[in-house]
Amino acid sequence: MSRIVVVKLKELLIEKGMSLRELSRESDVRHAALSELANQKRLSVHFHHLAQIADALEIDDMNQIISFKKIED
Secondary structure: OEEEEEEOHHHHHHHHOOOHHHHHHHHOOOHHHHHHHHOOOOOOOOHHHHHHHHHHHOOOOHHHOEEEEEEOO
16 A cells, blocks of 8 residues: 545635635745646645745645545555
């Protein structure tokens, strides 16, 4: 069994009533990068970007943004 990283950005944006474009403006992270994250297309992410996203969404727990999911091999 292995794990994958799941980015829960879409759910957070719905919960906060915010669009990706608004998050991009608030966090100063490129819209394209946020879109790739939200759609599970991004293979890497900068810790700096995660901190900016957390600040913009007023989140203190990184588990609200990312988590692991077990998958069958």
